[in-house]
Amino acid sequence: xxxxxxxxxGVDSTTCLAIAVDKYxxxxxxxxxxxxxQKHNKETEAAEKIAAYYGVKLKKLDLAKIFEDSNCSLLSxxxxxxxxxxxxxxxxxxxxxxxSTYVPFRNGLFLSCAASMAIxxxxxxxxxxxxxxDSAGNAYPDCSVEFNNAINSAIYIGSGNMLKVNAxxxxxxxxxxxxxxxxxxxxxxxxxxxxxxxEKPCGVCGTCRDRIAAFKANGxxxx
Amino acid sequence: xxxxxxxxxGVDSTTCLAIAVDKYxxxxxxxxxxxxxQKHNKETEAAEKIAAYYGVKLKKLDLAKIFEDSNCSLLSxxxxxxxxxxxxxxxxxxxxxxxSTYVPFRNGLFLSCAASMAIxxxxxxxxxxxxxxDSAGNAYPDCSVEFNNAINSAIYIGSGNMLKVNAxxxxxxxxxxxxxxxxxxxxxxxxxxxxxxxEKPCGVCGTCRDRIAAFKANGxxxx
Numbered sequence: 001x002x003x004x005x006x007x008x009x010g011v012d013s014t015t016c017l018a019i020a021v022d023k024y025x026x027x028x029x030x031x032x033x034x035x036x037x038q039k040h041n042k043e044t045e046a047a048e049k050i051a052a053y054y055g056v057k058l059k060k061l062d063l064a065k066i067f068e069d070s071n072c073s074l075l076s077x078x079x080x081x082x083x084x085x086x087x088x089x090x091x092x093x094x095x096x097x098x099x100s101t102y103v104p105f106r107n108g109l110f111l112s113c114a115a116s117m118a119i120x121x122x123x124x125x126x127x128x129x130x131x132x133x134d135s136a137g138n139a140y141p142d143c144s145v146e147f148n149n150a151i152n153s154a155i156y157i158g159s160g161n162m163l164k165v166n167a168x169x170x171x172x173x174x175x176x177x178x179x180x181x182x183x184x185x186x187x188x189x190x191x192x193x194x195x196x197x198x199e200k201p202c203g204v205c206g207t208c209r210d211r212i213a214a215f216k217a218n219g220x221x222x223x
Numbered sequence: 224x225x226x227x228x229x230x231x232x233g234v235d236s237t238t239c240l241a242i243a244v245d246k247y248x249x250x251x252x253x254x255x256x257x258x259x260x261q262k263h264n265k266e267t268e269a270a271e272k273i274a275a276y277y278g279v280k281l282k283k284l285d286l287a288k289i290f291e292d293s294n295c296s297l298l299s300x301x302x303x304x305x306x307x308x309x310x311x312x313x314x315x316x317x318x319x320x321x322x323s324t325y326v327p328f329r330n331g332l333f334l335s336c337a338a339s340m341a342i343x344x345x346x347x348x349x350x351x352x353x354x355x356x357d358s359a360g361n362a363y364p365d366c367s368v369e370f371n372n373a374i375n376s377a378i379y380i381g382s383g384n385m386l387k388v389n390a391x392x393x394x395x396x397x398x399x400x401x402x403x404x405x406x407x408x409x410x411x412x413x414x415x416x417x418x419x420x421x422e423k424p425c426g427v428c429g430t431c432r433d434r435i436a437a438f439k440a441n442g443x444x445x446x
Contacts, residue, residue, distance in 0.1 A: 061288060061289065065284060066284065066336055066339050066340060067339060067343060068343075069340065069343040069344050070339075070342075070343035071343075097383060098383045102383070103339075104338070104339045104340075104342035104343050104382070105335060105338040105339045105342060105378065105381050105382055105386075106339070107381065108335045108338060108339075108377055108378065108381045109335040109336060109338070109339050111335075112328060112331045112332040112334075112335035112336075113289055113332060113335075115327070115328040115331060115332070116289050116290060116293075116326075116327045116328045116329070116331075116332050117289055117292065117327075119293075119327035119328060120290060120291075120292040120293035120294075120327050121292050138383055141380060141381055141382065141383040141384075142380075142381035142382075144380065146380050147377060147380045147381045150373055150374075150376035150377035150380055150381075151373075151374075151377040151381070153373035153376075153377075154331055154370060154373035154374040154376075154377050155328065155331065157364060157365075157367065157369050157370045157373055158328050158330065158331045158364055158365035158370045158373075158374070159327070159328055159364065159365075160320060160321045160325070160361055160364040161364075163328075
């Protein structure tokens with residue numbers, strides 16, 4: 001194995017997977033899908049189907065216990081509703097703090113799991129799909145350029161200089177990610193973004209709004 | 224809760240626990256004990272007894288699945304023997320690479336779990352017991368000052384500036400840790416260090432050798 005891809009089954013990480021497969025070939029890419037106590041499992045179902053589509057090996061982890069005391073609104077441990085507003089509107093109410101869908105240190109935790117598993121499997125690179133839109137206004141502080149630089153240093157040093165983090169979209173907007181993926185023929189119709197777990201995406205949660213806008217910027221409307 | 228202590232039941236983390244309890248009081252300290260597929264559970268048994276001794280709440284996690292592909296000699300997933308030499312002698316054979324008891328990115332992973340759980344429980348500080356002896360010669364690269372600085376940055380930034388890492392021994396030798404703990408009346412007879420899981424410590428693995436030397440430097444011989 002050469003690369004481990006943190007893989008949720010959403011737009012960003014599926015585009016990462018496509019980039020890694022394009023570079024290294026499917027037999028050298030390991031995908032890692034992590035459950036963490038979400039209110040639904042639509043993402044992990046999407047991850048399984050997309051991993052099969054690309055023919056890459058998929059590892060799954062369940063870290064729900066780590067978040068059992070969290071009141072993050074994405075999690076089944078919380079009774080809070082998932083906000084139905086844009087991130088910009090949510091941030092007007094949080095006084096500079098992360099939004100209610102911030103899962104405590106999720107990216108740091110997932111990257112650390114990825115690092116341990118990558119080293120164990122001989123990978124020298126971890127891909128993950130953070131991007132600029134998600135870090136705007138401190139909505140998700142673990143999606144910022146500064147966070148990425150710090151965790152990359154920690155993983156490089158802590159692995160004995162064996163492993164690097166590759167965040168190809170850290171300076172991109174989501175619309176640019178979709179443009180990148182369309183060139184690689186990513187099967188976006190297989191991906192899942194919505195925070196709610198209904199049959200169809202709700203269209204009004206923060207991540208639905210971002211997805212719709214990113215596709216629209218590329219001339220695409222999903223039904 | 225104010226502080227979360229990464230707590231293995233060994234000498235270093237038990238001294239950390241004593242410092243945190245001394246500073247914040249037992250009701251404001253959460254101890255976290257993590258299993259990761261070790262060949263024995265003597266450490267976690269010690270952790271339970273010591274947490275009860277101090278009267279602090281103990282959370283337990285099992286992360287063995289993350290290391291199922293690792294060939295680290297500490298783990299039940301590996302058939303390699305645990306070396307019976309000092310770290311210095313082991314490093315002569317590894318060509319600058321980590322020793323065979325290096326668990327891939329263990330401290331980064333454990334600190335990331337601690338960060339997610341600390342935020343969920345309202346803690347603003349994580350204590351952990353890394354020290355200079357363990358990072359010497361790159362034996363454990365995730366015990367170095369450089370690693371600690373990088374992961375502290377990642378956790379501070381990724382938590383939205385809510386959480387800091389406190390590594391009180393990062394510039395100390397193990398003998399100094401024991402000296403610190405003796406002043407705090409740490410019940411070292413309850414701690415477990417040996418990598419083997421026999422009734423009595425083996426006395427010849429790397430961590431037994433370090434423990435014996437650290438106690439001897441403080442005028443103590445254990446039977």
